[in-house]
Amino acid sequence: MNMPWTLARQTAREAAKPLDPAELALPDALGLALASAVRALTSQPTCDTSAMDGYAVAGPGPWTVVGRVAAGDPVPPVLLRRGEAFGVATGAPVPDGSGSVLPVELCSIDGAQLRETQNALAPDDRRTAPTPHNHQQPAHPHDGPPPANRHDHPARATSKTPLGRHIRRQGEDWSAGDELIPAGALISPAVLGLAAAVGHDTLLAHRRPQVAVIVTGDELLHTGPPRPGRVRDAIGPMLPGLLTRADLIGTTHLRDDPSALADALRFDQADVLVTCGATSVGPADHLRRVLTGLDAEILVSGVACRPGHPMLLAVLPDGRCVVGLPGNPFAALAAVLTLLHPLLDTLGGHTARPPITARLSDVSAHPRDTRLIPVTRTGGEAVAVGHDRPGSLWGAALADALAVVPPGHRGGEVELLPF
Numbered sequence: 001m002n003m004p005w006t007l008a009r010q011t012a013r014e015a016a017k018p019l020d021p022a023e024l025a026l027p028d029a030l031g032l033a034l035a036s037a038v039r040a041l042t043s044q045p046t047c048d049t050s051a052m053d054g055y056a057v058a059g060p061g062p063w064t065v066v067g068r069v070a071a072g073d074p075v076p077p078v079l080l081r082r083g084e085a086f087g088v089a090t091g092a093p094v095p096d097g098s099g100s101v102l103p104v105e106l107c108s109i110d111g112a113q114l115r116e117t118q119n120a121l122a123p124d125d126r127r128t129a130p131t132p133h134n135h136q137q138p139a140h141p142h143d144g145p146p147p148a149n150r151h152d153h154p155a156r157a158t159s160k161t162p163l164g165r166h167i168r169r170q171g172e173d174w175s176a177g178d179e180l181i182p183a184g185a186l187i188s189p190a191v192l193g194l195a196a197a198v199g200h201d202t203l204l205a206h207r208r209p210q211v212a213v214i215v216t217g218d219e220l221l222h223t224g225p226p227r228p229g230r231v232r233d234a235i236g237p238m239l240p241g242l243l244t245r246a247d248l249i250g251t252t253h254l255r256d257d258p259s260a261l262a263d264a265l266r267f268d269q270a271d272v273l274v275t276c277g278a279t280s281v282g283p284a285d286h287l288r289r290v291l292t293g294l295d296a297e298i299l300v301s302g303v304a305c306r307p308g309h310p311m312l313l314a315v316l317p318d319g320r321c322v323v324g325l326p327g328n329p330f331a332a333l334a335a336v337l338t339l340l341h342p343l344l345d346t347l348g349g350h351t352a353r354p355p356i357t358a359r360l361s362d363v364s365a366h367p368r369d370t371r372l373i374p375v376t377r378t379g380g381e382a383v384a385v386g387h388d389r390p391g392s393l394w395g396a397a398l399a400d401a402l403a404v405v406p407p408g409h410r411g412g413e414v415e416l417l418p419f
């Protein structure tokens with residue numbers, strides 16, 4: 001009895017536990033899943049900071065320039081008073097008492113005398129340091145309103161910087177201890193950059209699953225054109241690009257020989273063994289018998305879907321998983337998306353991918369089985385590309401996803417499995 005498609009996918013997702021986490025240098029964590037949340041080690045900015053090259057000013061102009069601070073300098077140990085200005089670089093700390101920053105192109109300097117050449121400051125920006133009771137919100141054009149109560153810099157708690165134009169307020173992006181990215185999230189290039197920005201040198205990430213592939217079949221060729229009785233292996237070349245959340249540590253090509261298959265399945269360096277072919281009931285289809293001989297627990301033995309119904313998922317006594325892909329290449333792709341991807345996501349500690357959906361019309365559903373149909377997607381519409389016989393990857397090669405068409409579906413939204 002074939003298992004319903006949604007249950008098969010859920011079973012694959014729950015077939016294993018996430019692999020052990022390790023503390024990894026940032027570059028080594030790319031593409032893995034976070035085993036613990038990324039938290040900020042400091043506030044950002046760590047102090048009130050200029051967003052422009054120019055002059056921090058206090059009160060209305062003209063102003064007298066009393067000093068200069070560059071990016072990389074500590075907070076200037078001065079309190080800016082009405083009528084005073086301080087040269088600042090983008091990213092440099094502004095002195096206490098700064099009302100706003102006047103961009104260098106909007107002012108003129110004559111000796112130490114600074115004037116606005118255009119009306120760069122809003123009336124509110126010409127203020128001096130407020131008391132904590134009339135503390136203003138920042139008006140930096142690139143930033144939204146800051147969260148409340150972000151003044152956590154102990155040394156500056158009594159003389160808070162006035163918050164004016166082009167001043168990025170201490171802690172306006174985040175405070176020390178804030179959770180920025182949850183556990184289970186994919187460590188993308190931007191996550192690495194963010195982790196570095198908040199002070200991390202390493203991240204705790206789940207180990208990437210190690211996958212070994214076993215391609216079986218007396219009839220398979222690995223070079224040159226197919227001919228009567230012989231077919232080119234299409235699954236071996238397809239698989240590496242589908243293993244984006246795993247390491248492919250080896251590919252073995254076997255004749256249809258049960259003892260060779262059993263030996264290959266004893267390879268203990270892999271967390272997951274992916275077999276290709278031998279899932280069916282023909283005389284050379286040994287996979288189920290071999291797994292039984294190895295005392296494997298077969299969790300999924302056939303799925304109510306087209307193509308790919310003989311697909312299989314088993315767990316060996318030592319916890320390694322076996323995913324059996326049917327020999328027909330498009331059926332093998334369907335099995336990768338149904339069983340292998342959810343299993344690898346779980347082993348790698350990734351949270352479930354949010355479902356992607358699109359409207360799909362003009363396809364006929366099957367009365368009992370889920371159909372997996374190659375589609376292209378434009379906006380919210382999916383269009384079937386055809387050429388979807390189980391032995392042919394033509395349709396899949398033209399597509400960017402498989403649409404999941406449940407039994408009896410009468411049109412409307414369907415889930416898409418991108419690849």
Ligand SMILES: Nc1nc2c(c(=O)[nH]1)N[C@H]1C(S)=C(S)[C@@H](COP(=O)(O)OP(=O)(O)OC[C@H]3O[C@@H](n4cnc5c(N)ncnc54)[C@H](O)[C@@H]3O)O[C@H]1N2
Nearest residue numbers: 217231232233234235276277278279280285326327328331
């Ligand atoms: N009596 C039945 N026969 C079959 C059934 C069934 O229910 N009852 N199911 C059919 C379906 S559906 C599929 S899918 C296949 C699955 O077969 P196997 O997993 O056992 O694979 P093979 O028999 O070895 O090969 C099937 C087919 O695919 C070609 N093949 C195999 N490996 C590759 C490869 N790496 N690259 C390209 N093509 C490959 C092979 O030459 C065969 O043509 O069983 C049906 N039969």
Ligand code: MOO
Nearest residue numbers: 307308328331390
């Ligand atoms: O799974 Mo088979 O026909 O669906 O290739």
